[in-house]
Amino acid sequence: MSNQCQECGKSIVFNGICYRCRNKNQREAYQAMSSEEVEKMVESIISNIETIGEWDQVYQDFNGLxxxxxxxxxxxxQAAFDKG
Incomplete structure (x- = not known):
């Protein structure tokens, strides 16, 4: 059974949006961030640095920024070094 991406209409095997559209949406969200939003995200990454290997969102945010x-x-x- 084939479904269609809810954004581009491409044929996919699951419900929702395709990998390409999901990545495009993530890229556009990071690119649209203000400098204040970027700084807040950096602060969040620093405060959660010890979970970067366990928490996908911290790792994803780091890569996006x-x-x-x-x-x-x-x-x-420095935060990673300090927290081992």
Whole structure:
């Protein structure tokens, strides 16, 4: 049985949106962030750095900010070092 992506209409084997549309939506959300939103997300990553291997959202946010914004990773690296 085939379903269609709810955004682009591409044939998919599950309900919802396809991988391409999901990635596009995530990319656009990161690109649309204000500098204040980026800073808050960096602070959240730093405060949750010890869970980065267990919590997919922290890892995803880090990669999104790294890929779409010119973030300073020194604070994040220091927090990771400090928390082991």
């Amino acid at each position: 790294l890929g779409y914004h010119d973030i300073n990773t020194a604070q994040i690296a």
